[in-house]
Amino acid sequence: MEIRVEKAATLKELPDPNTLVFGKTFTDHMFLMNYDAGQGWHDGRIVPYGPLSLEPCAMVLHYAQEVFEGLKAYRDPQGGVRLFRPADNAERFQNSCQRLCIPPIPVEDFVEAVKALVRLEERWVPGVAGTSLYIRPFVFATDPSLGVHASHSYLFCIICCPVGAYYKEGLSPVKIYVEDEDVRAVRGGTGFTKCGGNYAASIRAGERAEEKGFSQVLWLDGVERKYIEEVGAMNVLFKVDGKVITPALNGSILPGVTRRSCLDLLRDWGCVVEERRITAQELFDAAKAGKLEEAWGSGTAAVISPIGTLAWEDQSVVINGGKIGDLSQKLYDTLTGIQWGVEPDPYGWSVKL
Numbered sequence: 001m002e003i004r005v006e007k008a009a010t011l012k013e014l015p016d017p018n019t020l021v022f023g024k025t026f027t028d029h030m031f032l033m034n035y036d037a038g039q040g041w042h043d044g045r046i047v048p049y050g051p052l053s054l055e056p057c058a059m060v061l062h063y064a065q066e067v068f069e070g071l072k073a074y075r076d077p078q079g080g081v082r083l084f085r086p087a088d089n090a091e092r093f094q095n096s097c098q099r100l101c102i103p104p105i106p107v108e109d110f111v112e113a114v115k116a117l118v119r120l121e122e123r124w125v126p127g128v129a130g131t132s133l134y135i136r137p138f139v140f141a142t143d144p145s146l147g148v149h150a151s152h153s154y155l156f157c158i159i160c161c162p163v164g165a166y167y168k169e170g171l172s173p174v175k176i177y178v179e180d181e182d183v184r185a186v187r188g189g190t191g192f193t194k195c196g197g198n199y200a201a202s203i204r205a206g207e208r209a210e211e212k213g214f215s216q217v218l219w220l221d222g223v224e225r226k227y228i229e230e231v232g233a234m235n236v237l238f239k240v241d242g243k244v245i246t247p248a249l250n251g252s253i254l255p256g257v258t259r260r261s262c263l264d265l266l267r268d269w270g271c272v273v274e275e276r277r278i279t280a281q282e283l284f285d286a287a288k289a290g291k292l293e294e295a296w297g298s299g300t301a302a303v304i305s306p307i308g309t310l311a312w313e314d315q316s317v318v319i320n321g322g323k324i325g326d327l328s329q330k331l332y333d334t335l336t337g338i339q340w341g342v343e344p345d346p347y348g349w350s351v352k353l
């Protein structure tokens with residue numbers, strides 16, 4: 001793939017790495033590539049970051065034919081920059097595209113585009129502990145038409161923003177509410193894809209949970225509303241009676257790169273890991289029997305987010321005394337150690353630029 005580069009005439013002043021807010025400050029450049037029927041993907045280019053121009057009738061604005069990804073670039077102790085399993089994001093992007101009838105982008109082109117942009121934006125990868133450069137690739141339908149069908153033209157775009165340390169004073173467990181009204185996804189739908197539409201459907205439950213004093217919701221399956229699916233926009237794992245259990249990927253759950261990495265590490269450490277259906281009832285029974293030892297969410301943003309309190313209807317349980325458990329902490333330390341290049345990486349997950 002050829003990438004044309006048009007550099008910004010003036011560069012922005014770098015923000016203070018100690019006070020970065022997620023998703024507010026963007027770097028100097030962005031990657032763009034167009035798709036047109038008959039021509040395929042073409043005109044890959046890096047240009048100054050700035051507004052896009054769209055017809056009001058652009059298909060994405062009406063029918064939400066759009067998918068995205070999220071990954072990070074990390075500054076290692078030698079001053080180099082690393083990505084974490086970027087080909088996994090590229091493959092998931094392809095799967096998301098296929099479900100939404102968007103022409104997929106070859107894995108190598110996706111990774112190359114990310115690398116080219118991050119290389120140009122290297123000075124934006126912060127060096128303060130826990131900080132990173134968040135990378136947001138996304139693609140959307142641009143046909144100027146209100147007809148409901150797959151668009152014939154698309155724009156693929158990558159933008160980046162420096163992000164602060166997620167945990168400034170150690171990992172603090174959060175309060176989670178089991179959502180029994182709204183559902184996030186159903187099998188046969190788009191739950192396994194990273195599409196904006198899934199997020200649109202999830203916002204109301206998140207807002208309500210916050211009003212009730214919780215950080216996020218625990219999603220139940222969309223058919224029987226019995227089985228655990230995810231926590232907020234993270235995958236969810238539990239340690240019950242010495243074993244780690246997590247919902248199996250059933251079509252409505254997002255296959256997280258962090259989830260997969262947790263499971264790989266746990267199996268290597270000799271833990272018993274089960275990917276299967278888990279009812280909310282099973283969890284609350286385990287908690288009451290004193291067997292729900294740890295619970296945590298996994299995702300690129302927080303890596304590991306321990307759950308301290310779980311509430312469902314009129315029941316509420318506190319997990320591990322509301323403190324982070326040893327296994328959650330070990331997963332966090334190992335994963336972040338590999339991501340920042342300070343721990344050995346026998347898996348080849350950490351990719352130097």
Ligand SMILES: *Cc1c(COP(=O)(O)O)cnc(C)c1O
Pocket residue numbers: 070194230232233234235254255256257258259298299300301
């Ligand atoms: C992105 C995402 C995750 C986590 O995936 P990672 O690859 O680990 O960042 C989990 N659930 C949902 C709904 C997501 O969108």
